Amino acid sequence: MDFLNYALMQRALLAAVLVGVTAPAIGIYLVQRRQSLMGDGIGHVAMTGVGLGFLLSASPVWTATAVSVAGALLMELIRWYGRTRGDIALAMLFYGGMSGGVLFVNLAPGGSNANLTSYLFGSLSTVSPSDVTAICLLAAFVVAVTLGLRRQLFAVSQDEEFARVTGLPVRALNLLTAVTAAVTVTVAMRVVGLLLVSALMVVPVAAAQQLGRSFAATFAIAVAIGVSVTIGGTVTSYYQDVPPGATIVLLAIAAFVALTALSAPPARRRARPAAAARPAAARPAADPAGCTIPATRGAAEEAGA
Amino acid sequence: MERQDDTVVSLRGVRAELGSRPVLRGIDLAVRRGEVVALLGANGSGKSTAVRSAIGQVPVTAGEVALFGTPLGRFRDWARVGYVPQRTTTEGGVPATVTEIVSAGRLARTRFGLFRGADRAAVREALERVGMADRAKDPVTALSGGQHQRVLIARALAVEPELLIMDEPMAGVDLASQEVLAHTLREEVGRGTAVLLVLHELGPLEPLIDRAVVLRDGCVLHDGPPPRASADIPPSSPLRSSRGYPQPGHDHVHPHDASGAAPIRTGPLS
Numbered sequence: 001m002d003f004l005n006y007a008l009m010q011r012a013l014l015a016a017v018l019v020g021v022t023a024p025a026i027g028i029y030l031v032q033r034r035q036s037l038m039g040d041g042i043g044h045v046a047m048t049g050v051g052l053g054f055l056l057s058a059s060p061v062w063t064a065t066a067v068s069v070a071g072a073l074l075m076e077l078i079r080w081y082g083r084t085r086g087d088i089a090l091a092m093l094f095y096g097g098m099s100g101g102v103l104f105v106n107l108a109p110g111g112s113n114a115n116l117t118s119y120l121f122g123s124l125s126t127v128s129p130s131d132v133t134a135i136c137l138l139a140a141f142v143v144a145v146t147l148g149l150r151r152q153l154f155a156v157s158q159d160e161e162f163a164r165v166t167g168l169p170v171r172a173l174n175l176l177t178a179v180t181a182a183v184t185v186t187v188a189m190r191v192v193g194l195l196l197v198s199a200l201m202v203v204p205v206a207a208a209q210q211l212g213r214s215f216a217a218t219f220a221i222a223v224a225i226g227v228s229v230t231i232g233g234t235v236t237s238y239y240q241d242v243p244p245g246a247t248i249v250l251l252a253i254a255a256f257v258a259l260t261a262l263s264a265p266p267a268r269r270r271a272r273p274a275a276a277a278r279p280a281a282a283r284p285a286a287d288p289a290g291c292t293i294p295a296t297r298g299a300a301e302e303a304g305a
Numbered sequence: 306m307e308r309q310d311d312t313v314v315s316l317r318g319v320r321a322e323l324g325s326r327p328v329l330r331g332i333d334l335a336v337r338r339g340e341v342v343a344l345l346g347a348n349g350s351g352k353s354t355a356v357r358s359a360i361g362q363v364p365v366t367a368g369e370v371a372l373f374g375t376p377l378g379r380f381r382d383w384a385r386v387g388y389v390p391q392r393t394t395t396e397g398g399v400p401a402t403v404t405e406i407v408s409a410g411r412l413a414r415t416r417f418g419l420f421r422g423a424d425r426a427a428v429r430e431a432l433e434r435v436g437m438a439d440r441a442k443d444p445v446t447a448l449s450g451g452q453h454q455r456v457l458i459a460r461a462l463a464v465e466p467e468l469l470i471m472d473e474p475m476a477g478v479d480l481a482s483q484e485v486l487a488h489t490l491r492e493e494v495g496r497g498t499a500v501l502l503v504l505h506e507l508g509p510l511e512p513l514i515d516r517a518v519v520l521r522d523g524c525v526l527h528d529g530p531p532p533r534a535s536a537d538i539p540p541s542s543p544l545r546s547s548r549g550y551p552q553p554g555h556d557h558v559h560p561h562d563a564s565g566a567a568p569i570r571t572g573p574l575s
């Protein structure tokens with residue numbers, strides 16, 4: 001491995017680790033509030049930002065951040081105000097964002113859809129040192145929000161009405177969640193690509209749910225899975241010369257399938273104590289394996305009554 | 306007004322619409338410090354809407370709402386309020402333990418969501434008071450409906466509120482646990498907590514209830530003493546206050562007590 005490749009690989013791996021941490025970290029809140037596809041919508045909107053970057057010869061990472069933050073705020077506002085036509089408005093936002101991206105890229109001098117491809121599916125060779133700086137800064141913001149405000153974000157995502165009655169600034173927290181999701185999209189854009197960003201927000205969380213019993217554990221497992229698949233996918237795509245995004249997402253799905261298969265027996269084991277505890281107000285010290293029928297009354301008698 | 310000082314919830318002439326349909330049509334309701342008020346009425350009579358308008362979750366089209374004498378728009382002191390919503394089946398998409406859920410109820414008493422020892426102790430105590438301490442580490446999805454309801458009550462108790470607002474807290478809770486909760490509520494009331502609760506049957510809570518407000522079609526039909534379960538026991542009798550929670554020396558159990566002695570149905574006829 002010559003030095004150039006080595007430096008490139010270092011940058012790609014650093015970016016990959018940051019994506020592996022941030023995407024599931026914000027994704028878990030989106031999954032909890034059943035907005036799993038929000039990342040996908042932001043990804044579409046971010047395309048306009050990338051196109052704008054080409055057109056203005058600015059860094060696409062920063063223009064994409066600006067446009068996707070604006071798009072995420074707009075989505076959140078549509079969620080508040082547009083009750084009936086909300087989904088139509090969102091559809092227009094998504095496809096408008098995608099079309100805007102294609103239009104701007106082709107308007108840019110010497111631009112064509114080919115320029116867009118590396119942003120759609122991710123690319124290692126194009127991660128520049130300035131991209132890495134931007135990704136580090138944005139990732140630090142995402143980690144600060146998702147860890148620092150975890151109790152508040154958990155409360156809001158779990159039960160919005162109750163959170164309001166505890167005096168939390170629910171609207172501000174919702175907007176912050178949307179902004180953080182938008183920032184995560186641009187963090188992940190270079191490595192996984194805009195079209196597959198959402199998968200990395202959702203799939204590691206879905207996989208972690210198979211093992212985690214608490215929110216905290218699910219969070220930790222999801223981030224661990226996220227980091228493993230992004231590193232694994234980056235290394236694989238380096239040697240096989242395939243777009244890293246696709247490799248990473250397929251690895252994440254493989255992790256989901258494997259954990260689902262592995263966790264099926266414990267899930268069954270877990271269900272039994274819960275069922276045993278149901279009839280009594282207090283759970284007996286040890287969960288009995290079966291029912292103890294009083295000697296005087298047989299099962300047949302019970303059924304006949 | 307002279308009652309301003311000790312009125313913890315006050316609704317005056319409150320009207321509210323849901324989906325451009327009038328649901329509350331001029332409701333007056335007041336709960337004073339240390340008072341337990343039951344809100345009764347048929348399905349769809351507007352009980353939940355009344356309770357949710359009192360905490361600002363339903364926009365009010367006319368009338369005034371005040372908590373602790375402060376108009377709702379300016380009220381910020383949410384640590385004084387504990388809320389138990391009418392249980393919905395919607396749950397978050399991510400597993401969460403009983404402790405994590407109840408901790409969310411404690412947030413109002415923390416600074417920037419930082420939990421100290423006292424906060425963890427309050428969460429533990431709230432779980433003990435509803436008899437769910439042994440399930441603290443279990444995921445909520447592994448609970449039965451009634452157990453889940455008790456967790457939601459613990460979440461409201463964790464903030465150590467001065468006002469408890471509960472929307473059908475006993476729905477799906479078995480009689481033994483209802484009595485445990487009635488006992489818990491009696492302790493709360495003893496500390497001076499005011500309680501506004503939506504009920505369909507008074508059940509073991511009956512001796513605690515000072516006043517009942519009955520709604521019908523978004524109007525107050527009755528505001529006064531609770532409809533009594535057994536007319537032969539006068540309200541002042543010590544018997545009334547001793548019923549409804551476990552008695553150490555009272556081991557003779559009346560299995561039919563709940564359904565037989567509490568025929569307070571809040572159907573259209575009441």
Ligand SMILES: Nc1ncnc2c1ncn2[C@@H]1O[C@H](COP(=O)(O)OP(=O)(O)OP(=O)(O)O)[C@@H](O)[C@H]1O
Nearest residue numbers: 323324326328346347348349350351352353354355
């Ligand atoms: N989101 C909504 N949009 C439109 N109408 C609603 C909405 N929620 C409730 N309503 C209507 O408002 C009326 C009062 O509802 P509310 O939930 O306050 O009843 P309730 O007294 O709590 O009934 P229950 O005993 O079933 O809980 C009902 O007729 C209901 O159909």
Ligand SMILES: [Mg+2]
Nearest residue numbers: 352353391472
């Ligand atoms: Mg209701």
